[in-house]
Amino acid sequence: MNPEELKKAWTAKWRRILDNNDQRMSHPEAYRVMCHWETRDMLEAGVIDEMLKLDMDEQANAAYWHAVEELVTSTDQYQHGGHYDVLPQTGAECVGRIVSNTYYSADGPGLDGFDGKVFGDSHGSRLVFRNGTEAWILKGLRLTAPTGELYDLVQTAQSVNGVTYPAIDDPDCYRTLVDLAQIALETRDFDSYRKTRPLLMCASFTQCATCLDRFGLREDCVSCSGDGFVRKPSRQPSSSA
Numbered sequence: 001m002n003p004e005e006l007k008k009a010w011t012a013k014w015r016r017i018l019d020n021n022d023q024r025m026s027h028p029e030a031y032r033v034m035c036h037w038e039t040r041d042m043l044e045a046g047v048i049d050e051m052l053k054l055d056m057d058e059q060a061n062a063a064y065w066h067a068v069e070e071l072v073t074s075t076d077q078y079q080h081g082g083h084y085d086v087l088p089q090t091g092a093e094c095v096g097r098i099v100s101n102t103y104y105s106a107d108g109p110g111l112d113g114f115d116g117k118v119f120g121d122s123h124g125s126r127l128v129f130r131n132g133t134e135a136w137i138l139k140g141l142r143l144t145a146p147t148g149e150l151y152d153l154v155q156t157a158q159s160v161n162g163v164t165y166p167a168i169d170d171p172d173c174y175r176t177l178v179d180l181a182q183i184a185l186e187t188r189d190f191d192s193y194r195k196t197r198p199l200l201m202c203a204s205f206t207q208c209a210t211c212l213d214r215f216g217l218r219e220d221c222v223s224c225s226g227d228g229f230v231r232k233p234s235r236q237p238s239s240s241a
């Protein structure tokens with residue numbers, strides 16, 4: 001392969017990574033890193049120069065920020081570092097827990113200490129049990145068993161870089177974190193934003209869909225009483241969670 005062919009093929013590979021919308025929306029931080037790793041390798045191999053790398057990385061950064069801005073109001077996204085209680089929609093007791101993609105049954109885990117794993121690919125996500133081949137479909141934060149029974153995942157904590165943080169249930173704490181995240185977003189401070197984002201997503205609150213927490217609209221908003229955020233439906237105090 002001559003240098004021109006190499007550049008063309010490698011640029012096409014980078015473009016495929018950049019255009020991977022599933023990855024961008026489900027793992028924005030990993031998506032950005034993957035794009036940057038590719039251009040780093042291209043620069044090291046002499047396929048692109050510093051200027052072109054900057055330009056390509058800027059495209060990946062813009063795609064990342066676009067994704068996370070969209071995801072601010074998404075309240076039902078499954079997070080890979082999340083800890084969840086699995087609750088039957090019938091209101092019955094919790095049947096198990098999912099901790100960082102591993103499922104533990106409430107009535108005691110199996111021989112190897114766990115009972116299932118959550119897998120995800122372009123066809124969607126599913127909880128696969130160790131015993132047998134049964135798989136439950138995972139869509140958003142809802143599991144569907146082959147029998148049609150429905151289960152809700154209620155997040156209790158979130159692991160970020162190996163540290164486990166309990167889901168934020170204090171309004172003042174949530175407000176402070178939202179403000180920090182907003183500054184990080186506005187200044188395109190990736191390192192700060194990637195730490196706040198999973199914590200905000202696993203909090204008991206979410207941005208108010210009526211005023212979108214916008215200055216000038218928030219003050220008179222009846223949906224959130226001026227807070228800019230509301231409690232997630234699954235976290236209402238009346239819930240069995």
Ligand SMILES: [Zn+2]
Nearest residue numbers: 208211221224
């Ligand atoms: Zn509002």
